[in-house]
Amino acid sequence: MKLTLKIWRQKNATAKGSIQTYPIDGIDGDMSFLEMLDVLNTQLINKGEEPVVFDHDCREGICGTCSLQINGEPHGPDRLITTCQLHMRKFNDGDTIVIEPFRAKAFPVIKDLMVDRSSFDRIQQAGGYISVNTSGNTIDANAIPIEKDDADASFNAAACIGCGACVAACKNASAMLFTAAKVSQFALLPQGRVEASRRVLNMVEQMDKEGFGNCTNTGACEVECPKGISLENIARMNREYLSAGLKG
Amino acid sequence: MSKLNSKVPKGPLSEKWTKHKNDINLVNPANKRNIDVIVVGTGLAGGSAAATLAELGYNVKTFCYQDSPRRAHSIAAQGGINAAKNYQGDGDSTYRLFYDTIKGGDYRSREANVYRLAEVSANIIDQCVAQGVPFAREYGGLLDNRSFGGVLVSRTFYAKGQTGQQLLLGAYSAMNRQINRGKIKPYNRHEMLDLVIVDGKARGIIARDMVTGELERHSAHAVVIASGGYGNVFYLSTNAMGSNVTASWKIHKRGAYFANPCYTQIHPTCIPVSGDHQSKLTLMSESLRNDGRIWVPKKKEDAIAIQQGKLKPVDLAEEDRDYYLERRYPSFGNLVPRDVASRAAKERCDAGFGVNKTGEAVFLDFASAIMRYGREVAAIEHIENPSEEKIRELGEKVIESKYGNLFQMYEKIVDENPYKTPMMIYPAVHYTMGGVWVDYNLETTIPGCFCAGEANFSDHGANRLGASALMQGLADGYFVLPYTISDYLADDIRTGPIPVDTPEFDEAENSIRMQVDKLINNKGSRSVDYFHKRLGKIMWNNVGMSRNEQGLKEAITSIRELREEFWRDVLVPGEANEVNPELEKAMRVADFLELGELFAVDALHRNESCGGHFREEYQTEEGEAMRDDENFMYAAAWEYTGDPGKAILHKENLEYENIEVKTRSYK
Amino acid sequence: MGFISTSIARKVAMALSGLFLVFFLGQHFVINISSVIDPDTFNSWSHFMGTNGLVQFLLQPVLIFGVIFHFIMGFILEYQNRKARAINYKSFKGNNNSSWASRNMLISGVVILAFLGLHFYDFWVPEIVHKYIESHPEDPSRYFPELVHKFESPVRVGLYALAFILLIFHLWHGFSSSFQSVGFNNKYSRALKGFTRLYAVLIPLGFVFIALYHHFNQLPH
Numbered sequence A: 001m002k003l004t005l006k007i008w009r010q011k012n013a014t015a016k017g018s019i020q021t022y023p024i025d026g027i028d029g030d031m032s033f034l035e036m037l038d039v040l041n042t043q044l045i046n047k048g049e050e051p052v053v054f055d056h057d058c059r060e061g062i063c064g065t066c067s068l069q070i071n072g073e074p075h076g077p078d079r080l081i082t083t084c085q086l087h088m089r090k091f092n093d094g095d096t097i098v099i100e101p102f103r104a105k106a107f108p109v110i111k112d113l114m115v116d117r118s119s120f121d122r123i124q125q126a127g128g129y130i131s132v133n134t135s136g137n138t139i140d141a142n143a144i145p146i147e148k149d150d151a152d153a154s155f156n157a158a159a160c161i162g163c164g165a166c167v168a169a170c171k172n173a174s175a176m177l178f179t180a181a182k183v184s185q186f187a188l189l190p191q192g193r194v195e196a197s198r199r200v201l202n203m204v205e206q207m208d209k210e211g212f213g214n215c216t217n218t219g220a221c222e223v224e225c226p227k228g229i230s231l232e233n234i235a236r237m238n239r240e241y242l243s244a245g246l247k248g
Numbered sequence B: 001m002s003k004l005n006s007k008v009p010k011g012p013l014s015e016k017w018t019k020h021k022n023d024i025n026l027v028n029p030a031n032k033r034n035i036d037v038i039v040v041g042t043g044l045a046g047g048s049a050a051a052t053l054a055e056l057g058y059n060v061k062t063f064c065y066q067d068s069p070r071r072a073h074s075i076a077a078q079g080g081i082n083a084a085k086n087y088q089g090d091g092d093s094t095y096r097l098f099y100d101t102i103k104g105g106d107y108r109s110r111e112a113n114v115y116r117l118a119e120v121s122a123n124i125i126d127q128c129v130a131q132g133v134p135f136a137r138e139y140g141g142l143l144d145n146r147s148f149g150g151v152l153v154s155r156t157f158y159a160k161g162q163t164g165q166q167l168l169l170g171a172y173s174a175m176n177r178q179i180n181r182g183k184i185k186p187y188n189r190h191e192m193l194d195l196v197i198v199d200g201k202a203r204g205i206i207a208r209d210m211v212t213g214e215l216e217r218h219s220a221h222a223v224v225i226a227s228g229g230y231g232n233v234f235y236l237s238t239n240a241m242g243s244n245v246t247a248s249w250k251i252h253k254r255g256a257y258f259a260n261p262c263y264t265q266i267h268p269t270c271i272p273v274s275g276d277h278q279s280k281l282t283l284m285s286e287s288l289r290n291d292g293r294i295w296v297p298k299k300k301e302d303a304i305a306i307q308q309g310k311l312k313p314v315d316l317a318e319e320d321r322d323y324y325l326e327r328r329y330p331s332f333g334n335l336v337p338r339d340v341a342s343r344a345a346k347e348r349c350d351a352g353f354g355v356n357k358t359g360e361a362v363f364l365d366f367a368s369a370i371m372r373y374g375r376e377v378a379a380i381e382h383i384e385n386p387s388e389e390k391i392r393e394l395g396e397k398v399i400e401s402k403y404g405n406l407f408q409m410y411e412k413i414v415d416e417n418p419y420k421t422p423m424m425i426y427p428a429v430h431y432t433m434g435g436v437w438v439d440y441n442l443e444t445t446i447p448g449c450f451c452a453g454e455a456n457f458s459d460h461g462a463n464r465l466g467a468s469a470l471m472q473g474l475a476d477g478y479f480v481l482p483y484t485i486s487d488y489l490a491d492d493i494r495t496g497p498i499p500v501d502t503p504e505f506d507e508a509e510n511s512i513r514m515q516v517d518k519l520i521n522n523k524g525s526r527s528v529d530y531f532h533k534r535l536g537k538i539m540w541n542n543v544g545m546s547r548n549e550q551g552l553k554e555a556i557t558s559i560r561e562l563r564e565e566f567w568r569d570v571l572v573p574g575e576a577n578e579v580n581p582e583l584e585k586a587m588r589v590a591d592f593l594e595l596g597e598l599f600a601v602d603a604l605h606r607n608e609s610c611g612g613h614f615r616e617e618y619q620t621e622e623g624e625a626m627r628d629d630e631n632f633m634y635a636a637a638w639e640y641t642g643d644p645g646k647a648i649l650h651k652e653n654l655e656y657e658n659i660e661v662k663t664r665s666y667k
Numbered sequence C: 001m002g003f004i005s006t007s008i009a010r011k012v013a014m015a016l017s018g019l020f021l022v023f024f025l026g027q028h029f030v031i032n033i034s035s036v037i038d039p040d041t042f043n044s045w046s047h048f049m050g051t052n053g054l055v056q057f058l059l060q061p062v063l064i065f066g067v068i069f070h071f072i073m074g075f076i077l078e079y080q081n082r083k084a085r086a087i088n089y090k091s092f093k094g095n096n097n098s099s100w101a102s103r104n105m106l107i108s109g110v111v112i113l114a115f116l117g118l119h120f121y122d123f124w125v126p127e128i129v130h131k132y133i134e135s136h137p138e139d140p141s142r143y144f145p146e147l148v149h150k151f152e153s154p155v156r157v158g159l160y161a162l163a164f165i166l167l168i169f170h171l172w173h174g175f176s177s178s179f180q181s182v183g184f185n186n187k188y189s190r191a192l193k194g195f196t197r198l199y200a201v202l203i204p205l206g207f208v209f210i211a212l213y214h215h216f217n218q219l220p221h
Helices: A033-046 A118-125 A148-158 A165-169 A176-187 A196-209 A220-224 A232-247 B013-023 B044-056 B094-104 B111-130 B163-180 B246-253 B286-290 B300-307 B324-328 B338-353 B367-380 B388-414 B469-492 B503-522 B528-542 B549-569 B581-605 C007-037 C039-051 C053-083 C105-133 C143-150 C154-181 C189-216
Strands: A003-009 A018-024 A068-070 A096-101 A109-111 B036-040 B059-063 B184-187 B190-198 B201-209 B215-219 B222-225 B264-270 B293-297 B362-365 B423-432 B449-451 B634-639 B648-653
Touching (some): A165 A176, A165 A220, A176 A196, A176 A220, A196 C007, B044 B184, B044 B222, B163 B184, B163 B469, B215 B503, B246 B581, B264 B286, B293 B324, B293 B338, B367 B388, B388 B423, B528 B581, B549 B581, C007 C143, C039 C053
Parallel strands (some): A003 A096, B036 B059, B036 B222
Antiparallel strands (some): A068 A096, B201 B215
C-alpha cells in the first residue's frame, strides 16, 4: 500500500507548527496504524531526520496513551477502538491521511503529536475518589450487596481510559463525558454516595478551571469514545450537580 | 560472605506475619512528617504503596515515565485477581491458595512470603470494594468469581476483561486523594536513571524530565522501586512499549542483587505474530481457557492444508482433531498452568502441526462451549426442539456477555470472526518472575532501597499462576511494604532532609550525563530498534521457551557482541534537552543488553527444568520438566561486578517446612 | 453566584429558557392556527392576550427576558467554546459523529433572532404603538384582518418560511437536548426524543402553512 501522510510537526510547546507531507510505501494491511508510523520513523531516522513524536504505550487499547486525530476524527475512522488498535486495512492504496494532535486549550501540544493531558489528572485529583484509608480493615467486600444493574452501569462508566478522544471530537473541546464517567462510576455505588455531592461540585469546578468548553449535547464524544461511554453519564452528572448545588 | 539474610520471622507459618507486624519498629505519626520516600513506578504495587505511605503520613514523591500514573502497564491485566475468600464455598482457604501458589511456582519460592500473600489476599478485595472498584456481581448483589489455570477452586474476582484497569484506577484514586492533600507529589513523564547511595544507604535518585530533558536530583530517606518486569528484553512481548528494566538494573549496578532472571513466563494465549513490522504482542485473557478448547489437527496433511488455506478448521471432523491438553492432562485439561500450556503448544508446532502460515499457532475453539451454553439457555427459556441455528445464536450471546471485549479485540487485530471460526493463538513473553532480590521486608541488599511488585523476585517462584500478579502487586503495596518500611525508617527520625548538593549526587548525575552525551553524540548508522529487535531474536531463539547449554552459550557471546556494536554504531537523533523518545529507548535498550546476558548466564547455570525455565537436557521421557531439588532448590541472587557476564552467584536456600515437595503433576 | 457561573449551571439555564420558549411557541401556534379555522376565535383569543393584565404585564416581560437571556447566554457559551480550542483542526469530520443541526445552533439561532427582529417590527411594535402610545379604543375584531394583511407580501412570506425552516433545525437538536441538560436520560428518553422531533418539525411547518394560507387567501382591501 502506498500512502501520503500529512502530519502536524511542531518542535516544542512554544514553536509554531505546520503540516508536513511524507510519502510512504510498502504498508501492509495487517499493520497497526502506529506500526505504520514506526516504519515512517525508521525511514526518517535512517535519513538523518527527526522522527515524528507521538504518545503510545500499551498498544492494546487500554492504557489510553495514544491520541491521534486521524483524518478529522480521534482514533481514526474505525469505531470502539484506540489508535493503536486501528489497522491499515481500513485504508486504501493511494489514500492521503491527515494526522494531527488532539486539539484543545486544555491539551497543549508538547511536541509534534504529543499533548499534555494533565488537566484530566487534576480533575480526578479534585474528587475522583472515595475517601477510605487503604488499611484493608474495611468491612467485608460482600457486606453491602449491590444491584447487578448498578454494578454493571458503574463498571461501564469506569471503563473510561482517559484518552481524551471525547475532548478531541467535541466541537467545543468539552470534557463532560470524561468527567461524567468518573462521577458516575462512584455515584452509582452505595460506598460512593457518601461524598457524592462534594465530589461532583469539586470535579466540575476543576473541569471549568482547566478551560474545557461547555457541553452542547452534540453526541460526538459518545460516537468517538473507544470504550463506548454513554451520554447517559452526562445526564447523570447534570442531575448530580443540580441536586448537589441546590442542596448548597 | 553472602549478604543474603531473608529475615523470615521465626514461629509457625500462619503466625509469622502477625508476629512480625507486632515486633517491627514503628515511626510515630509526628515523625513521619519529617520523612521522605521516593516511589518509582505507579502501577498496582507502586501506586498502592505511594497512596498508603502518604496516608500514613510520609512525604511521598512518585515517578513514572507515563504521562499519568493511571497508565502504568498493570492497566492491561485482563482476567482477574485471586483471593482466598471462599465465597463460593468450594473448599478454598488461605492454606490452599498458599499451596497452589507454591506448587504453581514449581517449589522455587519462599514459603513465608507466599503464605503472607495468601493471608492478606482477602483484605485486597475488601479494600478495593470500599474504594469503589466495580467488580462483577451476581444478581443477588454479591461478588462473582471465575476459575483460572492451575487451581481446582473458583477464587478469581474480576471486572469483565479489565480487572487490571479497574484495580489500577482504584489505586490511582487513592493516590489522587493524597495528591489533593499534598502528601504525594507526582513526577509524571520522569524516568529514574540512577540510584544515589550515601553512606551505604539509598538516599535518592537521578531522574530525567522527559519533556525538558533536564536531569533532576531527588533525595529521600528510602527509595521504593516498583517499576515492573523486564519482558521487553525479548523485544516482542505483551508488555507496554515503554516497559523497561532500567530502574531495577540501575539499582542492581549499585549493589542490589538480581534474582532468578531466567524465570520468565511465556503466556499460552496470545495473538500470533503477523509479520516483521510487529511491534508488540497482544494477550488474550487466560479466562478464555475456561470455555475454549485448544487443538491442532491430528494428521500432518490436514495441518499443512490448513496452513496453506486449502482447508477450513471448521470443516475438519471431530475425530481428526487433537485436543492435546485434554489428552495429556486429563484432570486439568485446558486449565493447566501457563508454562505447561505454552510448552505443549510449542511441542505441537515444532512437530509440524501448527495452523497458521508460519506454522506457529494453535486453535482455541469456542464451538462446543457455544453449543453447550446455547442448549442451557434453550432449556431455561423453555424453547421446545430448538434448531442448531437457534442454539448457536443463544450460545453466542452467552459467550459475548462473558468475553465480548476480547472477541472484539481479536477481530480488530486478526480480521476474523472468532464466533464463527476458532481463534489462533501462540505463546508470548508475558511476565518475569525473576527480579530484584528482596528479604521478607521487601528490602533489597542495599539498605533503604525496597522493591515491590513484578520488579522483585518475589512470590511466584519459577512460574506464576494466573490472576496472582495483581494480587501480589496490591499485597506488596497496600499491606506489606508500608509497614515493613517503618522498621528501616525508625532509625531516620532525626536525620532531617537529605541534601542533594553532595559528591554522591554529583557522581550519579555526571555518570548519567556522560551516558546521555555519548548516545546523542555517537551518530552511528543504526536505529535503536534495530539493536532491540536483534536482541529480541537472540533471546527468543536461545533463551526462550526451551533452552539448552549450547544455545545459551551462543546467546551470551552474541549478546556481548551486540552490546559492543550498539555502543559503537547506534544512531540517536535529536538533542538531549528536549522530548526525545529515541534517546529514552536507547537508554533502556542499553540496560536490556546487559540484563540479557545475565539472563542467559542464570539460565545456563540452572541445570534443571522448573516452571518457566525449561532446559531440554532436563526432561522426562514424556517431555515434562525435570527438577533437581537436590542441587537447585535455591534462589539465585546475582551480584554485579562491573560485567554482567561475571556476576557473582549468591544462593538463598529454600526450605519447605509446611508443604511436601513433590513433582508437579496436572495429569 | 459561584454555582450559576459554572458550565453545567449555564447549560441548565440554557435548557430551561429554551424549554420555556418551546412552550411559548406551542401556545403561539395554537392561537395562530385558530386564524385558519375560525377568525372569530382568533380575534377573541388575541383580544384576551392583548388586553389581559397578567399576560401583558407579567408574562410578556418574562417572555422578553427569556428570549434575551437565551440568546445572550447562547453567545457567551459559544464564545467560551470557541476559546476552548485555540488552534483549529486542518481536517475535522464533524458529520461522522454528530448532526449538522447540533453543531450549528449558533447559525440557526442567529437566523431566528433576525427573524424575531422582523417579527417584533411587524407585530409587536405596531401593537404597542397602537395600544399604549396612540391609545386607540379597544376593537376586538381588528386582529384577524391585520394578520392576513401582513402576509400579503411574497418576500415577507418567504423570509418567514426560511426562519421557520431554521427553527426546525434549532428545535430538532435543542428540544431533546434540553432534557439531557437537565439530567433527564432514562428508559423514557427514546419516546420523548421522538415526540420532540415531531414537535420540532410539525410546529414550524404549521406556522409556514398559516403564512401560506393567508397569503393565498387575502381579504379584499
